[in-house]
Amino acid sequence: MRSRFIGCVLGASIASFTGAALAADAVSDGVVKIGILNDLSGIYSDFTGRGSAVAAQIAIDEMGGKVLGAPIELVAADHQNKPDIAANLAREWFDQGKVDMIADFPTSSTALAVMEIAKQKNRVTMLSAGVAMAAINEKCSALNAQWMVNTYALAAGTAKALLKTGRKSWYFVTADYTFGHSLEKDASAVVEAEGGKVLGVSRHPFPGGDFSSFMLKAQGSGAQVIALANAGSDTINAVKQAAEYGIGRSDKQVIAPLLTYITDVKSLGLAKAQDMYLTEAFYWDYDDRSRAFAEKYFAKMKRMPSASQAAVYSAALNYLKAIQAAGTDEAGAVMAKLRTMTIDDAVIRNGHLRADGALVHDMLLLQVKKPAESKRDWDFYNVRAVLKGEDVFPKPSDACPLNAKG
Template sequence: MRRHWLGYTLRVSLCALAATSALAAEAGKISDGVVKVGILNDLSGIYSDFTGKGSAAAAQIAIDEMGGKVLGAPVELVAADHQNKPDIAANLAREWFDQGKVDMIADFPTSSTALAVMEIAKQKSRVTMLSAGVAMAAINEKCSPLNAQWMVNTYALAAGTAKALLATGRKSWYFVTADYTFGHSLEKDASAVVEAEGGKVLGVSRHPFPGGDFSSFMLKAQSSGAQVIALANAGSDTINAIKQAAEYGIGRSDKQVIAPLLTYITDVKSLGLAKAQDMYLTEAFYWDYDERSRAFSEKYFAKMKRMPSASQAAVYSATLNYLKAIEKAGTDEAGAVMSTLRGMTIDDAVIRNGHLRADGALVHDMLLLQVKKPSESKRDWDFYNVRSVLKGEDVFPKPSDACPLNAKG
């Protein structure tokens, strides 16, 4: 009996040793024995509401869903505030890559920070996933084989909203634009859609970033007589512009509407339905769209006591699919992971019918939403009517010759 027990013990020990060796072998495929994900965004400023701590919480949900490990190696999360300044973002990225051994950085609510870190990541052979950075330069002249613009870009945002309003006969437009890379890109792409669809841009007012007093810009837009006052800004700039417009009665009639080109659910929450009602907007994610989106959002709500913005949801999707790509590739080597991602169909609680192009654009379905009237809302965060699903091929821009990765072989 004792001999039998010893034999059993030996077999169990050998099996445990084999399992441990297998895990060690798997972990050996991971550089430094750990996968580190970095979230770099605005923790205290104008964009902290729709990115900030909520983005880190979303990334952690993805890590937890993977069991906290990939290929037997632990997954760690770090986060920092880039204060919307490209020099601070660049310095943090260098420190993370060189000393912290971070493998991938996501988020970047300002395009200038995204473009700065993309270049460093390419030099260091690390991955960037722009879940909030939306400038077209990231997939055009500044494209990188190690970068993914994971949620949207300015053209996709502009195309959905602009086409919907143009279809209602609203042909004349005036832009109130944040005076930096992101605002210029959003204005340019929306203007191109407007003009291509037979509309006309009557004028532009560019405001400092971040802005404070929008009254003069909104009054000038009103006096232009444009049927659409398009806001090419984001965050508290958008919120303040809409609030101040409401004080002057701007955009409260059928003759003239306000169209924010980048609006998050957190912005609508801050505005309240009374001020935001009936606005059209294009989003990549809405928490109450279907069962899968609700399941993820309830996990998020349990952590943050609020529903996720589309940008925060994008961090979840980017982190989850990055880890899945490592698992599928059998390594965390940046080039192999990105190649694997480009061969995957992206379909999760956030992204539907997605595929990653050579230039880094993640093309996927989008949602055309209209803000509900207060009387239509059944609960807190019940803010939108889904008017249509916009196919990715219809709203995302075609690959540009400006990106050398799109060159025909």
């Protein structure tokens, strides 16, 4: 009787071990490795940086630290906003580090550089901070997802809202590189399509320092909207220096940052940022699910997550779920599975991943609260509208060969 019991236990143990071994065999190198590649020390470190890695780790923890019986590992590095450094790190990670997926990529030039290498190496990229339209147009890849937003979606929400208030004349202050040009182009297209007019453009070096001459020129144009096609500390410094000259402080002229994170508003303070309109994909205080994720993040970082950091959480979580559902970590199979999934989590709502890599989902039109309206720290926004993905995101472009013709 005892021998029979031992035999049953031994048989069950062998079956369990065999099942785990078979599951691990479905995973290349016996481990799933996620890389976070971003700005750890520079202009974009506040809304990406270490916080992005923390957000990814929360997703890994929610999966129990394993997928298909294999452990999940996380690595992170600083690309210094330079495409050559990003490319070299990616090659090293793919070849020696056996990294399966890389996410984040503030500075679109770094995202586009790594996307090309990932295609060659059959690995996945998920652009949670890279927003240039090229990633879903002429540079699109079946192994890439632009997981949060693109410049068109950002521009469309804010521009349409301001145009509806009668603000028809616009002037752009633009970061002079791929991202800034893309944001300016997309916002200009929306302005002109809705009957508005672009009066002029000033392009500043990236990263910038002194914005006073650009902002004074914008003020002198008489434009009703001074649109900032930049991000991070460039946006913060432009708004601060505009405030020093009283620019954008009247009903006749407003400042509209086209990519603004909650960390930017924190740095500016509500007194300077109040009443600004912006479009975001995530706000921590939107509902119970967003607050639950934000509380986990706050416990580790003592601050609320930016939309970009929240996007890393969502990207990592859904990537791992796709591996589980596909039964393999092979890049093509995982991305094919992702494209069949409805993406609905604490960050992304009503999302689906298109063939070109665009994740289409609901967005939020937000307005910065006045200081007297804020009840506690990080209570910064009034949600003015939920913008449906199909109304905000651009239509699939013929520039991407992955989009079906006809």
